[in-house]
Amino acid sequence: MKGTNLGEFEELVLLTIAALASEAYSVAICDELEKHTGRAAKLGVVHAVLNRLEEKGLAKSFLGEATSARGGKRKRYYEVTQAGKMALVNAREIREGLWRIIPELNLGGAV
Amino acid sequence: MSTAPTPPRNAQRLLEWYCRPELAEDLQGDLYEFFERNLQRRGLRYARFIYWIDVLKFIRLYTLRVPNFYSFFTYTIMFNSYFKTSRRSLVRNKLFSAINIIGLSISMSVGLLMISFLSDLLSYDDFHEKKNRIYRINTSLQPTGQPSIELASGSVLAGKKIQETFPNVEQVTLLRRGFGGDAKVNETTLPLGGLWADASFFKVFTFPLLSGNPATALKNPYTIVLPEKTAQKLFGDTDVLGKSIRFDTTEYTITGVMKDIPKLSHLRFDALVSFASIELQKPDFDGGFMNWGNVFSNYTYVLLPENSSLKTLQANLDKLCLSENKQLKNQQIQLNPQSLNGITIGNRLENASGPTMNQITIWILAGLVLVVILSACFNYTNLSIARSLRRAREVGVRKIVGAFKEHVLLQFITESVLISLMALLLAFVLFLVLRAQFLGLAPQLTELVSLELSPKIILYFVGLSALVGIAAGFLPALFFARIKAIQVLKDASSVPLFRRVNLRKALIVVQYTFSLIFITTTILGYNQYKHFIVFNLGFSTENILNINLKGNKSEILRKELAEIPSLTDISTSRLVTSLGSVYGTMIKYQQPDDSSNIAQNYVDERYLPLHGHQLLAGQHFTPRAKSEESSEVIVNEQVIKRFNIGGGHPTKAIGEQIKTLDGKKFTIIAVVKDFHYRTVEHRIEPFVFFYSPNEGNLNLKINSKDLPATMAQIEAVWKRIDKVHPLDARFYDDQIEEAYRQFSVIVKVIGFLAFLAVCIASLGLFGMVVFTTETKLKEISIRKVLGANEPSLVYFLSKGFLGLLVLSAAIALPSTYLLFDKLVLTQFTYHQPIHFWELTVGFWSVLALAVVLIGSQTLKAARTNPANVLKNE
Incomplete structure (x- = not known):
């Protein structure tokens, strides 16, 4: 069932891709993740996850135009596929469904 | 290129090499961005370091390039074609093939010997389960x-x-x-x-x-x-x-x-x-x-x-x-x-059971063998690169038809490995001959190793041969792989044939340097060895036959032997000195707590005169029967110096008393001139002679015109007295030669390797000379037409090579001198000084050989009729 399951970090990366829209390439994704989670996102980890997402068909990528920056190397841009969007919505629904059946969550005391 | 700092090039290459092509570009870009960030924050060094780390970290399953099985597949299909062209080129260049195969097989044969020697040493005591x-x-x-x-x-x-x-x-x-x-x-x-x-x-x-x-x-x-x-x-x-x-x-x-x-x-x-x-x-x-x-x-x-x-x-x-x-x-x-x-490969310990082999000796031997093998590899490399012109066209065609770089590389490495395997066959035959010779060098070697063949050893042999092939063929293969097809096919002479001249020159210099070091070492070592065995030990060993009594009583034998007229004198001693072993005892003089371990021998009254020991003062032992306790002692000069007896003056020391640890007192009755009681590498230390009329060795002074007859007489006497043990009688001079056996073995081994090294280097030089004169034939002809005479042409052709030889000598001779003067000979206290002729004689002979090789070829070239050469344009 490789196609549909989303790991936590995979979900975060996929969300970031969606959030960055047309600027989603590996380094930018790392920076964005770091900004939102407050944790350092290593390129190696993110790169591996991006590769996996693409393999699962949740994201797709294409090479951009060459510029003089980055030593003349092109960027690989990512975007969320239809299947990716569905997986994100699905994950969110599962989560909200669970939240709804928790009787009384006392946030004040627990955190 | 801009001057802006860039990521390390090798790391980038590594990434390109291992990474899938479709992932490589953007990954490189990503790493470049991080490189720039690090560059601004922490400086160049840090940024480059992190870049390296990142490149290594990205070696993962999903980034790795799938090995190109297709390429391997082509290789196996093409193997027949490679084999065919290799064979043709071998047959076409008979001289060069012969030089390569002979050189490789000679050098490999010593390699094989080394392998079986090492393997024997390493498998000592392997049969114990625990x-x-x-x-x-x-x-x-x-x-x-x-x-x-x-x-x-x-x-x-x-x-x-x-x-x-x-x-x-x-x-x-x-x-x-x-x-x-x-x-x-x-x-x-x-x-x-x-x-x-x-x-x-x-x-x-x-x-x-x-x-x-x-x-x-x-x-x-x-x-x-x-x-x-x-x-x-x-x-x-x-x-x-x-x-x-x-x-x-x-x-x-x-x-x-x-x-x-x-x-x-x-x-x-x-x-x-x-x-x-x-x-x-x-x-x-x-x-x-x-x-x-x-x-x-x-x-x-x-x-x-x-x-x-x-x-x-x-x-x-x-x-x-x-x-x-x-x-x-x-x-x-x-x-x-x-x-x-x-235990077996380790430092020599006293009282060790079984033979031991010093690790350093093994390393040195292995190093020498490696040098000889590399020298043969250099020949191959040199000649292949030099003669690349012909093969260059073949490579060009292969590349045009679709060969990749790695195909060409593999083709030429395969070729050299095949040649090396062919050389292995010859090497194996040589090995069988060498093995017998090597084991015959010294009985100790037969005791140490058997050098028998086993499947494992054969496998090692093939492995060595493959390694040699790769080592010899790698540089030429790389050279061929880099040839640009279009350039070669358009104009074959544009191949950078002489661009690697410096590499080739360097290889020749290295070969000759090592050959000269070997040959000079042999000459120096041989002279020192000669010096040791004829060394004036301070007493005479001439015509003295030592008989080990094997527990028999000396008196009876002595009496019987005295009948033989050609035996002029007989003495007895506990130890045959100067052969390496010493026994010592603790002795003191007047100071109660100043005792010293002093080497000793027990001899009778005839021993000192028979061996021609020189007394500086005093007289010889007085004969006594066995039952009488003797309190006389004869000491050497070092004893009176060590204890300052009589102010170090021989005549004043007579009559003084020394004590052994058990309290017995001995009176010094004579002082004998210092002599070498150990092997010559040791310094002369204090030594004492005690008196004893009955000891384990008989020393016979022989004055005979008919030695075999005398020996037969002695043997007959021995047979009458001891029926079990064979007679163990050896001439003192032979025993001394035996004591230095290890030196003679080392000198022989190094000498043999030197001979091989010189042969191989000369083969290589010969090949290079033939090649150079061939390629320069046209130039020579034009020079000749313009009026150059033969001697000037010979000079013109050979000066380059002779220059290389002189350069090698300039490196080799001083380093050998220093090696001996500062390292080797300092181990031997009483060595001979190094003579200038010893250093240079090797060089002159190598030079003479080279001049003959170079001269014959260049003269041949200089004598050709220019018309014949120039008309085939």
Whole structure:
């Protein structure tokens, strides 16, 4: 069932891709993740996850135009596929469904 | 390129090499961005470092390039084609193929010898099942203020303590050397030498018993275990359990017959006698049997349990020494475990059982062999690159038809490996010849190794040959792989044929430098060796025959020998000096606490005059019967200097008394001129002669016109007196030559390698000269047409090569001189100075050989008719 399951970090990366829209390439994704989670996102980890997402068909990528920056190397841009969007919505629904059946969550005391 | 700092190039290359092409570009871009960030924050060095780390971190399954099986597939299909072109090129260039194959096979044959030698040494004691857990307890005896003595042996006490009190040892076995004598069974008498061993012997070592119970065989006193061979010799049969053997007056019962000891074993014996027998006899001849300080005759072997650490054992040994050392005065004992596989290849220890081979010697030999092999590889490399013009077209066509770089690379490496395998066949034949020669160099070598072939060894041989092929062919292959197809096909002469001239020159210089170092070393070493054996030892060894008495009484033999007219004089001595071994005793003069270990010999009154020792003062020993105790002593000059007897003046020292440790007093009756009682590399130290009319060696001074007849007479006398032992009589001069055998072996081995190195280097040089004159034939012809004469042409062609030779000499000769002057000869106190001619004679002969090689070829070229060359345009 490789196609549909989303790991936590995979979900975060996929969300970031969606959030960055047309600027989603590996380094930018790392920076964005770091900004939102407050944790350092290593390129190696993110790169591996991006590769996996693409393999699962949740994201797709294409090479951009060459510029003089980055030593003349092109960027690989990512975007969320239809299947990716569905997986994100699905994950969110599962989560909200669970939240709804928790009787009384006392946030004040627990955190 | 801009001047902006860039990521490390090699890291980028590595990334490109391993990464899938579709992932590589953007990954490189990503890393570049991080590189720039790091560059701004932490500087260039840090940024480059992180870049490297990142590149390495990205080596993961999903980034790795899928190996190109397709490429490998093509290679196997193309193999036939490669083979065909290789064969054609080999046949076409017969001279160069011959040079390559002969050079490689000569050099590989010594490589093969080295491999089988090393493999024998490394498989010593491999037959013991528990070999990885067996340790010998070595002793380091440290007299205060003197260098320590490293012994393989140890005290009985230490062995017993380890056996009884140590936790964490599975088995301990005690051995003792020195069992020996004439074994008598009915009418058969056979001299045997062996070891005493206790009951655990067969639990530690793997010597399978054919009959008898290994657990009890060596338990009781006066029991003996024989190897098959001994049993066969004594009884003509191996089914001898329960029979008895008599040594002197003692009967021993055979409780076991074991399989013969494998050749590669450091423990060697004709018989094993139970340790309980020696315990009953308590031989106190060399100090108390159970003394802590009596560390000279016993061996302790420990079998550690699995997974136990050596540290615990060492700690326990240290603890034992700490408590027992309190008994000792003026010396300390330290015990160290040594693993079984370190015994044969290890430092030489005193009292070591079995042969040992010094690690440094092995490294040096292996290094020399490697140099010879590399030299042959250089020839191949040089000649292949030089002659690349012809093959370049072939490579060009291959590339146009679709060969990749790696195909060409593989093609040429395959070719060189094939050639090397061909050379292996020849090398193997040479190896068989060399092996016999090598083993014949010294009896010690036959004892040390057998150099037998086994499938494993053959596999190593093939491996060596493949490695040599790769080493020789790699540079040429790389050269071919980089050839640009279009350039070659458009204009073949544009191949950068002479671009690698510097590399080739460098290789030639390296070859010749090593050849010269070898040959000069041989000459220097040989002269020193000659010097040692004719060295003036300070006494005469001429026409002296030494007979080892083998326990016979000297008087009877002496009386009988005196009848032989050509024996002018006979003396007796305990030790034949100057052959390497020395015995010493502690001696002091007037100061009670100033004692010194002084070398000694026991001789009779005829010994000193017979050997032509020169007395500086005093007179010779007075003859005494055996029963009379002698209190006379003759000392050398060093003794009176050491103790400052009579102010160091020989005449004043006469009549003074010295004491041995047990309190006996000896009067100095003469001072003998210093002489070399050890081998010449040692400094002359104090030495004393004690008087004794009856010792183990007879020294006969022979003055005979008919030596064989005299020898026959002596032999006849011996046969009458001793029917068991063969006569052991050797001329003193021969014995001295034998004492320096190791030098002569080393000189011969290095000399042989030098010969090979020179041959191989000359072959290579010859090839290069042939090639150069061939390519320059047109130039020579034009020069000739324009008026150059033959000598000037020969000079023009050969000056480059001669220059290289002179350069090699400029490197080799001073370094050899320094090596000998500062390193080798400092080991020998009484060496000869290095002569200038010794240094240069090797160079002149190599130069002469080179001049002949170069001259013949260049002269041939210079004599060609220019018209013939120039008309085939």
